[in-house]
Amino acid sequence: MNGHPPESAKPKPPRRWRMMGPGLALLVLGGTGLYGLVTLKGADTPSTPPPPADTASQAHKPTSSPQPTAALPRRPGAPAPTPSEAAPATDEARVAKEQREAARVSAREYRAGRFNAFFRKEVFVEELTREGGARIIGLRNELADPTALQQLPAGAQFLETKPEPVLERMAMIDLLFELAPQEPTAREAMTSLALTPIDSALPDSVKKGLVGEKYDLLFRLAQVDRQLAVDTYSKLENPRLKNLLREALVAGLAESGASPDEVQRMTAHL
Numbered sequence: 001m002n003g004h005p006p007e008s009a010k011p012k013p014p015r016r017w018r019m020m021g022p023g024l025a026l027l028v029l030g031g032t033g034l035y036g037l038v039t040l041k042g043a044d045t046p047s048t049p050p051p052p053a054d055t056a057s058q059a060h061k062p063t064s065s066p067q068p069t070a071a072l073p074r075r076p077g078a079p080a081p082t083p084s085e086a087a088p089a090t091d092e093a094r095v096a097k098e099q100r101e102a103a104r105v106s107a108r109e110y111r112a113g114r115f116n117a118f119f120r121k122e123v124f125v126e127e128l129t130r131e132g133g134a135r136i137i138g139l140r141n142e143l144a145d146p147t148a149l150q151q152l153p154a155g156a157q158f159l160e161t162k163p164e165p166v167l168e169r170m171a172m173i174d175l176l177f178e179l180a181p182q183e184p185t186a187r188e189a190m191t192s193l194a195l196t197p198i199d200s201a202l203p204d205s206v207k208k209g210l211v212g213e214k215y216d217l218l219f220r221l222a223q224v225d226r227q228l229a230v231d232t233y234s235k236l237e238n239p240r241l242k243n244l245l246r247e248a249l250v251a252g253l254a255e256s257g258a259s260p261d262e263v264q265r266m267t268a269h270l
Contacts, residue, residue, distance in 0.1 A: 099138030100145075106135060107171035125178045133185045139172045140189035143213065144196060149206045156205050158212060166209060173213065177220040190221045191232045198241070211241065215248040222252025229253070230266055246270070 106128060113119030128135050148165040158166050179186035194217045198210050222229035233249045236242040246267075253263045 096141060099134055100142045101138075102135060103138030103142045103172060104168065106139075106175060107168050110175055111167065111171045121178070125175075128175070128179060129182055133183070136176070136179060136183060136185045136189055139176055140193060143169060143172055143193050146199075146202065146206055146210060149209045150202070152205065154203065154205065158205075158209050169213060170216065173216050173220065176217075177224065180221070180224040187221065187225055187228060190217050191228065194218050194221065194232050194245075195235055197238070211244060214241070215245060218245050218248040219252040219255070222249055223256040226253055226256055226258065226266065230270070234270055 110121075110124065113121070113124060148169065152163055152165065156163060162170070173190075176186045176190050180190060194214050198207055200207075202210075218229060218233060221232065229249060229252060233242070233245060236245065249270075250263055250267060253266060254260070258266070
């Protein structure tokens with residue numbers, strides 16, 4: 001047991017880096033500029049979280065935002081306004097009414113002018129042509145509406161003494177005939193009117209007046225466009241009306257300058 005203690009039992013001297021206390025470490029960090037960074041980051045980090053906001057008290061605080069104004073109640077039973085849908089329909093009705101009124105005015109002027117020595121039909125028709133298809137549409141729509149004939153007294157006769165509405169409508173057909181050579185729209189209007197079915201519920205006097213107008217339309221159309229008149233006649237669906245208007249087609253073709261042989265050839269298949 002005597003002698004020196006074993007080598008492992010001797011206390012080891014402490015290493016030098018362990019002798020460096022925190023003061024020296026801070027000195028080194030401060031010399032390199034890192035100490036300020038460490039201390040700032042430590043100061044920015046809160047040690048304790050901030051107290052939560054008092055949500056209950058905030059919920060009871062009055063707000064200054066304005067309250068929405070309640071809309072006035074709509075009257076019960078009143079339809080919902082639809083201006084976006086009503087406006088186009090109103091505009092179309094207004095335009096159609098103006099076109100028909102202009103057509104009636106033109107027909108009256110044309111009738112009055114034919115008995116005036118200073119009336120120049122060519123100039124009048126040329127002015128109508130410059131107005132475009134609006135006047136033709138007005139003429140077609142006015143002739144397609146039999147209201148003027150329905151307002152005539154019951155049993156009115158159209159052969160000997162023609163009432164004013166009948167004369168006015170005849171003048172409209174004359175205007176379509178004058179416009180047809182230069183205006184395809186006028187020829188289409190004449191074809192459409194000739195093919196429009198006649199309502200069987202109308203009074204007999206009105207139906208007779210409409211048949212007379214179709215006679216005039218087909219007679220005039222054959223003078224402007226022979227083949228179109230033949231095609232229009234072939235599209236008539238009422239056999240009785242077709243039989244009545246055959247004479248108008250033949251007379252119109254002859255009036256256009258077609259020879260009897262040409263008329264026979266063009267109508268042989270009908």
